[in-house]
Structure formats: C-alpha cells, structure tokens
Amino acid sequence: MITCREVTRLISEGHDRRLSLSERIGVRLHLMMCNGCRNFDAQLRLIRKACQRLANGEAPLDPRER
Amino acid sequence: MRPPASGSPPSDDPAPETYRDYLYRFAVLQLRDPHLAEDAVQETLLAAVTAKSRFAGRSSAKTWLTGILKHKIADLVRKQSRETPLADAIRVEAVRESDEFDALFRQNEHWSSPPRDWGNPERALENKHFWDALEDCATLMSPAVARVFMMREIQGLSTEEICKEVGISTTNCWVMLHRARMSLRLCLEQKWLGDGAGGA
Ligand SMILES: [Zn+2]
Numbered sequence: 001m002i003t004c005r006e007v008t009r010l011i012s013e014g015h016d017r018r019l020s021l022s023e024r025i026g027v028r029l030h031l032m033m034c035n036g037c038r039n040f041d042a043q044l045r046l047i048r049k050a051c052q053r054l055a056n057g058e059a060p061l062d063p064r065e066r
Numbered sequence: 067m068r069p070p071a072s073g074s075p076p077s078d079d080p081a082p083e084t085y086r087d088y089l090y091r092f093a094v095l096q097l098r099d100p101h102l103a104e105d106a107v108q109e110t111l112l113a114a115v116t117a118k119s120r121f122a123g124r125s126s127a128k129t130w131l132t133g134i135l136k137h138k139i140a141d142l143v144r145k146q147s148r149e150t151p152l153a154d155a156i157r158v159e160a161v162r163e164s165d166e167f168d169a170l171f172r173q174n175e176h177w178s179s180p181p182r183d184w185g186n187p188e189r190a191l192e193n194k195h196f197w198d199a200l201e202d203c204a205t206l207m208s209p210a211v212a213r214v215f216m217m218r219e220i221q222g223l224s225t226e227e228i229c230k231e232v233g234i235s236t237t238n239c240w241v242m243l244h245r246a247r248m249s250l251r252l253c254l255e256q257k258w259l260g261d262g263a264g265g266a
Pocket residue numbers: 003004005007030034035036037038177
C-alpha cells in the first residue's frame with residue numbers, strides 16, 4: 001500500500017493534472033482504509049471550492065455584508 | 067460552474083463604490099501590495115462606472131466587479147512576475163518541502179497528526195469564521211507560494227501556463243501547489259477549528 005505522504009501528494013496533484021490509472025487506484029484503495037487521508041481529500045476539495053467562490057465574487061470577504 | 071444569477075437589473079444593485087472594501091481585500095490577497103491593490107480597485111471602479119450601461123443584469127454586481135478586477139490583477143501579476151521574478155525563491159522553497167513535511171509524517175510515512183474531519187463543506191462555506199480564517203491563512207503564505215497558488219486557484223491558470231509565466235518546471239509547480247494547500251489546511255485547522263472540535 002502507498003503511504004499517507006505519497007497519497008497526499010497524489011491527491012494534491014490530482015487537482016492540477018490527470019492522475020494515471022494506477023495512481024488513481026492506489027489513492028482509492030488507500031482512502032478506503034485511511035481516515036486521515038480521507039479528511040485530507042475532503043479538506044482540499046473544500047479549499048478548492050472556497051477559492052472558486054472567491055474567484056466568482058461569491059465570498060463574504062467584507063464583514064459588513066454578513 | 068453555476069450559471070450566472072438571472073434577474074437583478076443593475077438599478078437594484080448598490081453602487082459599485084459599495085464594494086470598494088471587498089474588492090480591495092480581494093486584490094491585496096493576490097497582489098500583496100497595498101498600493102498596487104488600491105490602484106487596481108480604483109481602475110475597476112472607474113471601468114465599472116463607464117461600462118454600467120453594458121452591464122444588463124447578467125450577474126450580480128459583485129460578481130461582475132470581481133470579473134473586471136480579476137483581469138486587472140492578472141495583468142499586474144504578469145508584470146510582477148517580470149519585474150520581481152520568484153523563480154529562484156520558488157526553487158529554494160520547493161527543496162525545503164521535504165524538511166517541512168517531515169514533521170507531519172512518522173518514519174513510516176503515515177500521519178503523525180492526521181487531518182481532522184471538517185464537517186459538512188456547505189456549512190463551512192456559510193461560516194464567516196471559515197472565510198476570515200482562509201483570508202488570514204492565505205496572507206500568511208510566503209510570497210512565492212502565494213503567487214503560484216493564487217494563479218492556479220483564483221485566476222484559474224493551468225500549471226503549464228504558470229510554469230511559463232513564472233519560469234519554473236512543472237514538477238516545481240506541483241510541489242509549490244501541494245505545499246500551499248498543505249500549509250493552508252494546517253493553518254485553517256488551527257485558526258478556524260482551534261483546539262476544540264467541530265466546524266460551526
Ligand atoms: Zn493515509
């Protein structure tokens with residue numbers, strides 16, 4: 001099984017390039033068994049989503065708006 | 067990608083000036099230069115006033131203004147990349163990656179302190195503390211890491227485009243982005259969730 005360190009690198013790179021089939025399988029197998037990396041994956045997805053909102057002008061950056 | 071919000075004719079929107087604070091914070095986050103950010107906002111508001119008639123309620127005023135500002139920021143970042151190249155700094159940072167990450171993992175390369183569950187993502191995105199923390203944490207990134215991260219995540223450039231503009235290898239680019247994300251999530255876990263549990 002690939003290590004957490006390797007998996008986190010691949011999860012991050014998956015946001016920037018298409019992972020190979022074997023990389024994707026490796027990550028998926030690891031995630032099934034590792035809570036920490038599952039959380040890492042979810043965290044990166046949230047960060048990306050937040051950045052997209054920011055880029056679309058949908059982020060509450062100004063406290064007076066809330 | 068969601069379609070732009072329909073309706074809302076421009077007359078219902080507050081004046082562009084209302085968004086000055088927001089636009090400034092958006093700009094300074096990416097440019098890291100108060101004067102440059104100020105200028106970009108000023109130009110955006112000016113462009114908004116002259117273009118007001120062409121803005122026929124295609125999206126919210128805020129989204130529209132952000133779009134204008136994003137173009138100005140992209141130009142300025144390109145200029146920054148030429149005038150103050152970060153390629154050397156980025157190469158140094160990329161090498162430092164391994165040291166910095168050593169503390170996160172045990173000898174066997176598994177987590178020493180595993181990432182926590184941040185709860186429902188939609189709830190996080192509705193949470194003002196989350197956004198405050200994100201802004202703080204983005205500001206804490208080193209300039210080299212931040213430039214690459216913002217190009218990728220806010221300006222939406224591909225890694226190939228970033229490499230070309232900044233003058234680094236694709237591998238360095240991936241390393242930088244990974245570092246940026248890792249430091250951002252570590253910082254968010256501290257600033258947003260603190261030592262307690264639970265997101266909201
Ligand atoms: Zn793991």
